[in-house]
Amino acid sequence: DQQVKQNSPSLSVQEGRISILNCDYTNSMFDYFLWYKKYPAEGPTFLISISSIKDKNEDGRFTVFLNKSAKHLSLHIVPSQPGDSAVYFCAARGSQGNLIFGKGTKLSVKP
Amino acid sequence: DTAVSQTPKYLVTQMGNDKSIKCEQNLGHDTMYWYKQDSKKFLKIMFSYNNKELIINETVPNRFSPKSPDKAHLNLHINSLELGDSAVYFCASSRGARTGQETQYFGPGTRLLVL
Numbered sequence: 151d152q153q154v155k156q157n158s159p160s161l162s163v164q165e166g167r168i169s170i171l172n173c174d175y176t177n178s179m180f181d182y183f184l185w186y187k188k189y190p191a192e193g194p195t196f197l198i199s200i201s202s203i204k205d206k207n208e209d210g211r212f213t214v215f216l217n218k219s220a221k222h223l224s225l226h227i228v229p230s231q232p233g234d235s236a237v238y239f240c241a242a243r244g245s246q247g248n249l250i251f252g253k254g255t256k257l258s259v260k261p
Numbered sequence: 262d263t264a265v266s267q268t269p270k271y272l273v274t275q276m277g278n279d280k281s282i283k284c285e286q287n288l289g290h291d292t293m294y295w296y297k298q299d300s301k302k303f304l305k306i307m308f309s310y311n312n313k314e315l316i317i318n319e320t321v322p323n324r325f326s327p328k329s330p331d332k333a334h335l336n337l338h339i340n341s342l343e344l345g346d347s348a349v350y351f352c353a354s355s356r357g358a359r360t361g362q363e364t365q366y367f368g369p370g371t372r373l374l375v376l
Binding site: 254 | 265292294296301302303304306309316317351355357363364365366367368369370
């Protein structure tokens with residue numbers, strides 16, 4: 151049973167526009183969330199995180215929003231660049247420190 | 262100066278063989294993890310070690326045995342390989358576990374194919 155869900159397997163966006171990647175979770179005890187980016191044949195790379203005490207965290211072109219009541223978070227990338235094309239994983243930190251991942255969303259940014 | 266390294270990157274072997282995957286981190290982290298990404302692309306935790314002590318052991322067949330000779334290394338030994346073991350195995354490390362909001366850093370992955 152998936153505790154972290156990314157319901158969109160893929161997303162295509164034009165360069166310069168906003169990319170919005172969504173993630174839902176089921177466990178209200180989760181208190182820390184992370185986004186990872188993964189290129190083919192490489193390991194996931196940490197992108198941005200958010201604690202459950204916040205509803206927004208921003209780092210350059212990347213902003214993560216957390217809606218605790220809806221158990222939903224989203225990653226906004228603006229402006230999107232072709233180099234952002236990758237698979238994006240949403241993750242929640244489990245009670246033992248492990249990460250519980252969603253299935254990933256493949257983002258394609260077209261020039 | 263790779264932070265988390267894994268060897269080998271690719272591993273092709275026959276069913277029934279025993280193989281090991283090595284992981285090393287030079288970040289000075291205390292906690293290391295093994296994750297498995299299966300054919301459905303799910304990344305799932307297998308094991309976690311903190312200062313050479315096992316702290317997470319998910320429902321993984323006991324053919325899989327992690328070994329941590331020191332806190333910079335966490336190797337994964339797999340006995341009697343089966344077709345279903347084919348996957349990408351990722352090693353990761355973090356400064357601590359349960360100590361707060363620790364970012365995990367991943368290795369490049371080992372692609373295991375069992376024939």
